[in-house]
Amino acid sequence: MGIKADKTNELKKGFEGHVLLPDEPGYHEARAIWNGMFDKKPAIITRCITTVDVVRAVNFGRDNNLLIAVKGGGHNSAGTAVCDDGLMIDLSLMQKVDVNAANRTVKVQGGCLLSTVDKETQKHGLAISGGIVSHTGVGGLTLGGGFGWISRKHGLSVDNLISAEIVTAEGKIVNASVTENPDLFWAIRGGGGNFGIVTSFEFNAAKIGNEVLCGPIVKKFENMKAYIQFHKDYIRTMPDEMTIWMVIRHAPPLPFLPKDVHGKLVILLPFVWLGDYETGQKLLQPIRDFGETLGDGSGMHPWVGWQSAFDGLVSHGARNYWKSHHLKDLSDECIDIFQSYALSMPTEECEIFIPHMEGAPSRIAPNATAFPHRNTPFVLNIHTRWQKVEDDAKAKQWAGDFHKATEPFSQGVYVNFLSDEGADRVKQAYTGEVWEKLVRCKRKWDPKNLFKMNQNINPG
Ligand SMILES: Cc1cc2nc3c(=O)[nH]c(=O)nc-3n(C[C@H](O)[C@H](O)[C@H](O)COP(=O)(O)OP(=O)(O)OC[C@H]3O[C@@H](n4cnc5c(N)ncnc54)[C@H](O)[C@@H]3O)c2cc1C
Structure with a gap:
C-alpha cells in the first residue's frame, strides 16, 4: 500500500x-x-x-x-x-457539544451525531434543525443542506449555520461566516465536503421544549391512490409548524398496530406538530378520518425518543442503495407508479419515502446558499435495503427501474441522497448559476481536488 x-x-x-x-x-x-x-x-x-x-x-x-x-x-x-x-x-471521536442556552446557539465538533447534539440541547429545551435518524452525522448532513422535522418551521440545517471552523486543503485553519470568508461559508452550505474539513459548526437552535405532538398515523395500503390524492393537497395547506411525511413500506411490529397488520404493506404518516396541542389535533383529524386508519401512535412524546424512533429500521450494516429526486407534484400517474413498485418491493425492508418540504426554506432565495432546490414540494427517496449479497442485482434493478419511471415527474435532487451516479448527476443537485459559483469556490479553496471522495465538484 x-x-x-x-x-x-x-x-x-x-x-x-x-x-x-x-x-x-x-x-x-x-x-x-x-x-x-x-x-x-x-x-x-x-x-x-x-x-x-x-x-x-x-x-x-x-x-x-x-x-x-x-x-x-x-x-x-x-x-x-x-x-x-x-x-x-x-472525525467520529470529535463529539463535543457546547450549548449557549442564553443565546440559543450551539457549537458542535465535526464528528458529532445528531443523537449527541440532541442529548445536550434538550437539557435546555432546544433542538437544532437536522435529520430524522439519530445516528446520522451532523457533518455530512449539514454540508449537503439538512432537513427534518423542524425545518419547515425553522429552516434547513444550513439556514441555521452561523459559522464553521474549517481545515483547508493547504492545512490551514480558517473560519467561515457571513463576515469571514463569505464565499467559503456560502459554498459549505450545500456544496458538501468539497471545500475542506469542518472541525466545528455553530448553529442557531430552536426552543421546542422536551415533548412534541408527534407520531405515526398508519393508513391502509389498499386505499393508497385515494389517500395520496387527498394527502398531497391537504398537507400543503398546513402551517409551517406541521410536518407530515409519507412512507410506503411493510408495517413494522409497532405496538399500536393490530398484529395482523404487521408485515403488510401500509402507508405510514409520521408527523411533528410544533404548535399548541388542540390546534395540532384539529389539523390531524381529517387525516385520521380519510378512509381507514389502521393505527395511531400519536401523542406528546419526548423529542429525543422521537428523533430515534426510526433508528432501528435503518440500523448500521445492512446493504443499501438509494435513488432519489425531487417531485414537482404527486400526480395520478406518479401514484400509480408508486403502487406498482410498492407491490414489487424486493425485500420487506425497502421503503418509498416521501418527505414534504416547503415552508421556511422556500422563502430563502435559491442562490443565497449552495442549496438551491428550495421550492420542491416533495422528495422521493427510494430506500432499497436488503441483507444478502445475492439480492444485490434484483434490489438495484428495482430501485433503478422505479427511479427511471418517476423521472418525468422530477426536478433536481438532494445531494445527500445521491448514490454514486456520475459527475453529470451531481450537477442536478444545483442550478446552473449555483454550480458555476461552486466550481469557482472549489478552484480557490481546493484547486487540486484533494477532497474528492464526495459528490465531487471538479475544479477542472
Ligand atoms: C438512515 C439515514 C437517514 C437520513 N435522514 C436524513 C434526514 O432526515 N435529513 C437529511 O437531510 N439527510 C438525511 N440523510 C442523509 C444524510 O444527510 C447524509 O447521508 C449525510 O452525508 C450523512 O452525514 P455523515 O456525516 O453521517 O456521513 P459521512 O458518510 O460520514 O460523510 C459523507 C460525506 O460528507 C463529508 N463530510 C462529513 N463530515 C464532514 C466534515 N465534518 N467536514 C467535511 N466533510 C465532511 C465527506 O465528504 C463525506 O464523504 C439520512 C441518511 C441515512 C443513511
Whole structure:
C-alpha cells in the first residue's frame, strides 16, 4: 500500500487521537460505515480528536499523495466516508457539544451525531434543525443542506449555520461566516465536503421544549391512490409548524398496530406538530378520518425518543442503495407508479419515502446558499435495503427501474441522497448559476481536488 513505516511513525508522534494501520486493534471498527455495501480498506486511518490532528492528517495525506476520505457519522449511502488504500480521516471521536442556552446557539465538533447534539440541547429545551435518524452525522448532513422535522418551521440545517471552523486543503485553519470568508461559508452550505474539513459548526437552535405532538398515523395500503390524492393537497395547506411525511413500506411490529397488520404493506404518516396541542389535533383529524386508519401512535412524546424512533429500521450494516429526486407534484400517474413498485418491493425492508418540504426554506432565495432546490414540494427517496449479497442485482434493478419511471415527474435532487451516479448527476443537485459559483469556490479553496471522495465538484 506504499506508505513507509517511518512516515506513519512520524505522524503518530504527538497525534492526540489514534493513527491506525490495517493490522492494529480498532482498525476494522473505524473503517466500518452505515452502508454494508462498502467494505473498503484504507491504508491508514487517523481518528482525530482535535483540529490540530485534522491539520496533521490533511498535510500527511496531501504530502504523500494519498486519496483522502473523510468520515463524519459514516452515514452517507454513497459510501464516500471510506476509501481503498488511501487515508481515512475519521472525525467520529470529535463529539463535543457546547450549548449557549442564553443565546440559543450551539457549537458542535465535526464528528458529532445528531443523537449527541440532541442529548445536550434538550437539557435546555432546544433542538437544532437536522435529520430524522439519530445516528446520522451532523457533518455530512449539514454540508449537503439538512432537513427534518423542524425545518419547515425553522429552516434547513444550513439556514441555521452561523459559522464553521474549517481545515483547508493547504492545512490551514480558517473560519467561515457571513463576515469571514463569505464565499467559503456560502459554498459549505450545500456544496458538501468539497471545500475542506469542518472541525466545528455553530448553529442557531430552536426552543421546542422536551415533548412534541408527534407520531405515526398508519393508513391502509389498499386505499393508497385515494389517500395520496387527498394527502398531497391537504398537507400543503398546513402551517409551517406541521410536518407530515409519507412512507410506503411493510408495517413494522409497532405496538399500536393490530398484529395482523404487521408485515403488510401500509402507508405510514409520521408527523411533528410544533404548535399548541388542540390546534395540532384539529389539523390531524381529517387525516385520521380519510378512509381507514389502521393505527395511531400519536401523542406528546419526548423529542429525543422521537428523533430515534426510526433508528432501528435503518440500523448500521445492512446493504443499501438509494435513488432519489425531487417531485414537482404527486400526480395520478406518479401514484400509480408508486403502487406498482410498492407491490414489487424486493425485500420487506425497502421503503418509498416521501418527505414534504416547503415552508421556511422556500422563502430563502435559491442562490443565497449552495442549496438551491428550495421550492420542491416533495422528495422521493427510494430506500432499497436488503441483507444478502445475492439480492444485490434484483434490489438495484428495482430501485433503478422505479427511479427511471418517476423521472418525468422530477426536478433536481438532494445531494445527500445521491448514490454514486456520475459527475453529470451531481450537477442536478444545483442550478446552473449555483454550480458555476461552486466550481469557482472549489478552484480557490481546493484547486487540486484533494477532497474528492464526495459528490465531487471538479475544479477542472
Ligand atoms: C438512515 C439515514 C437517514 C437520513 N435522514 C436524513 C434526514 O432526515 N435529513 C437529511 O437531510 N439527510 C438525511 N440523510 C442523509 C444524510 O444527510 C447524509 O447521508 C449525510 O452525508 C450523512 O452525514 P455523515 O456525516 O453521517 O456521513 P459521512 O458518510 O460520514 O460523510 C459523507 C460525506 O460528507 C463529508 N463530510 C462529513 N463530515 C464532514 C466534515 N465534518 N467536514 C467535511 N466533510 C465532511 C465527506 O465528504 C463525506 O464523504 C439520512 C441518511 C441515512 C443513511
